[in-house]
Amino acid sequence: MKRFYYVFLLLVVSIFLFTSCALEEIELKMDPTIQAPIATESITMSDLVDTEDIVSSLSESFGSDATVTQKSDNPLTYGVDLKIFDSQDILDEIPGSPINFGGVSGGPYDLVTSDASLMLVSLDGTTFGSLGEISLTSLPATLVVTGISDPSDVTIEAILTTTSDSTSISSGEGFDLGPLFNEYSKIYLEEMTITFAKALSSDASPTIKLLVDIPFEFTITEDVELYTNKDEVPQEDIFGRSGEDPDVLSDILDDMESLVLHMEYDNTTGLPLKMEVQGWDVENDGPTASGAEIEEISVGEDKTVEFNLTGLIEDMKDTVPFNLVFTVILPQSETGTLNMDGRLDLSLWLDLGTDITIPIPIRAQ
Structure with missing residues (x-):
């Protein structure tokens, strides 16, 4: 009963305060x-990404004998067609200075030897625009011979090297250029041999090319x-x-x-x-x-x-x-x-x- 009284008293005082001046x-x-x-x-x-910078970087890296084209938007993929030797370059390396391939006997001929290697790709300082130095997952590549009626008439064997790695390749067989590319140094053609299964026709015009697909699937460094x-x-x-x-x-x-x-x-x-x-x-x-x-x-x-x-x-x-x-x-x-x-x-x-x-x-x- 006393508790109720105190609560009631507190309520009355509160009302008074609220209504006071x-x-x-x-x-x-x-x-x-x-x-x-x-x-x-x-x-x-x-x-986000300037594709012109990418094309410029690839063109500069593969040199003036390469053609760079965009092949796909998703994923962004470029194709590189790099001419290594045209028909006259090949004839110049064959003993006897034949004037056409009708005068070239079947057999192997050295086009490049290790004491006179050729720089194929220069990646020193290459960056792909805002992407910088990315580590590409893979670069499918193939060494091909064009300008002949039967691809089996000519076989190419070659060795590509960097300062720390190398890979052996054969014409018509795909390989991954990625491990060499991702070093961002120079890629050299250390050795190359051309083998003719038989004498070609006099109007044959074999050209040796490296074809590379560059899909932009990568890891950021x-x-x-x-x-x-x-x-x-x-x-x-x-x-x-x-x-x-x-x-x-x-x-x-x-x-x-x-x-x-x-x-x-x-x-x-x-x-x-x-x-x-x-x-x-x-x-x-x-x-x-x-x-x-x-x-x-x-x-x-x-x-x-x-x-x-x-x-x-x-x-x-x-x-x-x-x-x-x-x-x-x-x-x-x-x-x-x-x-x-x-x-x-x-x-x-x-x-x-x-x-x-x-x-x-x-x-x-």
């Missing part, structure tokens, strides 16, 4: 979450920055603040306790990627003090990822105008393929977690 308002604390869409972006493979909006950051504040007069939004940001960036995406590039998000001081055109947040972007569609940007809150409060820089990174040691028909479609929005105190009058003024 000494108290004119109460404060209501709220923890709302505010969502702010900030961007949608569609990044094509041509934004170091982190590669593929894309950034650093040079295209909007000049206004991401929340529309002017920095001159306080407004409701500034008050909300002052009470911000958490900040999460949500990203929905489709990644059909064939590349496992990472996204780096960095606070940006627009006025000074540079990053804010807090470090970047990085999350993985896997291959696939209808994917989501969250970036915890709570560490950027103080930068955001102190920097007007403030914005965000997004950087797409191809991570080291990842294996991927280039799908030139693919793209990276992004939809981004922010969740702002706040702790707002709202004064509410309890009597008319």
Whole structure:
């Protein structure tokens, strides 16, 4: 009974205080979450990888006697047709200086010997544009002889070498040029022998070529920055603040306790990627003090990822105008393929977690 009495007394006192002239308002604390869409972006493979750089690198590496053509978009594949010896080059190496192949007896002839090897491919310093020095999974290659009616009439045996490796090859038999290519040094034709099964016709015109397919299926040897909006950051504040007069939004940001960036995406590039998000001081055109947040972007569609940007809150409060820089990174040691028909479609929005105190009058003024 006494407990009921004390509770009743406390209630009466509370009502008296609320209705007295000494108290004119109460404060209501709220923890709302505010969502702010900030961007949608569609990044094509041509934004990420410059195929002209790739063609230029391949053409320079294989030399002026090579023709480089694109064979496929998915995966991105190039074909290289490298002429090693034309018919006159071959005749020049055969003893007796025959004027045509009708005067060449059947049997083997040395075209290249180890004491006079030929440089076939120069990969010193070669980079594939923004991809850098990638380790290609395989390079299917074949040594062929063209310009004769019956391929069995001519056989080629050769040895290719680098400073640390070598491989023996025969005409008409496929082999993998990848292990030599991935050394990124020079590939030499150390030895080459041509064998005629019989004398050819006088109008025969054999040409020796190396045909290489280069599918861009590879492993990354170091982190590669593929894309950034650093040079295209909007000049206004991401929340529309002017920095001159306080407004409701500034008050909300002052009470911000958490900040999460949500990203929905489709990644059909064939590349496992990472996204780096960095606070940006627009006025000074540079990053804010807090470090970047990085999350993985896997291959696939209808994917989501969250970036915890709570560490950027103080930068955001102190920097007007403030914005965000997004950087797409191809991570080291990842294996991927280039799908030139693919793209990276992004939809981004922010969740702002706040702790707002709202004064509410309890009597008319």
